[in-house]
Amino acid sequence: GLTAGIVGLPNVGKSTLFNAITQAGAESANYPFCTIDPNVGIVEVPDERLQKLTELVQPKKTVPTVFEFTDIAGIVKGASKGEGLGNKFLSHIRQVDAICQVVRCFEDENITHVAGKVDPIADIETINLELILADLESVDKRIDRVAKLAKQKDKEAAAEHGILVRLKEAFEEGKAGRTVEFTEEEMKIVKGLHLMTTKPMLYVANVSEDEVADPSENPYVQQVREFAAADNAEVIIVCAKIEAEISELDEEEKKVFLEELGIQESGLDQLIRAAYHLLGLATYFTAGVQEVRAWTFRRGMKAPQCAGIIHTDFERGFIRAETVSYDDLLHYGSMNAAREAGKVRLEGKEYIMQDGDVVHFRFNV
Ligand code: GDP
Numbered sequence: 001g002l003t004a005g006i007v008g009l010p011n012v013g014k015s016t017l018f019n020a021i022t023q024a025g026a027e028s029a030n031y032p033f034c035t036i037d038p039n040v041g042i043v044e045v046p047d048e049r050l051q052k053l054t055e056l057v058q059p060k061k062t063v064p065t066v067f068e069f070t071d072i073a074g075i076v077k078g079a080s081k082g083e084g085l086g087n088k089f090l091s092h093i094r095q096v097d098a099i100c101q102v103v104r105c106f107e108d109e110n111i112t113h114v115a116g117k118v119d120p121i122a123d124i125e126t127i128n129l130e131l132i133l134a135d136l137e138s139v140d141k142r143i144d145r146v147a148k149l150a151k152q153k154d155k156e157a158a159a160e161h162g163i164l165v166r167l168k169e170a171f172e173e174g175k176a177g178r179t180v181e182f183t184e185e186e187m188k189i190v191k192g193l194h195l196m197t198t199k200p201m202l203y204v205a206n207v208s209e210d211e212v213a214d215p216s217e218n219p220y221v222q223q224v225r226e227f228a229a230a231d232n233a234e235v236i237i238v239c240a241k242i243e244a245e246i247s248e249l250d251e252e253e254k255k256v257f258l259e260e261l262g263i264q265e266s267g268l269d270q271l272i273r274a275a276y277h278l279l280g281l282a283t284y285f286t287a288g289v290q291e292v293r294a295w296t297f298r299r300g301m302k303a304p305q306c307a308g309i310i311h312t313d314f315e316r317g318f319i320r321a322e323t324v325s326y327d328d329l330l331h332y333g334s335m336n337a338a339r340e341a342g343k344v345r346l347e348g349k350e351y352i353m354q355d356g357d358v359v360h361f362r363f364n365v
Pocket of ligand 1: 008009011012013014015016105107109111206208209238239240241
């Protein structure tokens, strides 16, 4: 599965947040395919559509889809030069699909800041610089060889060379690879380079308890927002400490607690949603009397591939997908009513699945 790595300088609230993630974690009994790794936290993706479908279908069981976060400890200055834990840290970041960078935006005299004072932009730049330098090194290692091939009229090499040049330029200006615009075709080549700063980035601004309901007064948050806009990255605001408390509550208690705080959605739920979005993920549903279930797929995937997420046999023997959109199903109130209204479609092999599709796959065994 896809995973988002959590990074950040020491004492910014990473462990607190990651503990909240594992504490709130999905019951592993439902997800036997998930690996047991202390650095991986598995969370259920919050989706109110799943509750609505459950009310409608009254199944024996409801299963949400899950998402993985990986805790990547140990960034240090000089990581790109392989100092200390540096190399290991970078190799872990290479393996994740998106990066969530926790940034300290809370004041607390009792908690030491590694750089002496709260300064989120300096913190971000410290981490990003290590990633940019490591990426620059990767590009430098490759660029001459690719240039030679490009001169020999190798078209693919020529395309890659153009990309490497643009990336190198960005890196030398201290910019992340994700700030360079690429076409979809170019993006395929970029992915193959396994760089770090081309991965999607989410800044997680960790604010204090009394600011989380209304962070507009927090100047650090504004700085992070501005930085993120120029960095082609996204921002969410959490209070890690509160998330740790929330993760110990049940659903009902959680609702009451959030209301008291004046928060619509917990920071953790926002984090899950944002990471999901960042990775270009979407959800389809299966809705039978035995089980109503949410499934994660990548936007752009066709029906047979999506069927293959449930079982490889479903992909191999795919015939068609009986599909109704969640909105139509809810509107008509039952599968039969939706069918009578002509809202249930028979989709074939070329159908590109849409977020919110409720499907029944037909297949040969
Ligand atoms: P890490 O080194 O980034 O993993 O940071 P920790 O999660 O261990 O947090 C460092 C310290 O900051 C701990 O004492 C936390 O309780 C505290 N801390 C984390 N988040 C918050 C927060 O939102 N507000 C306040 N006041 N303290 C926090």
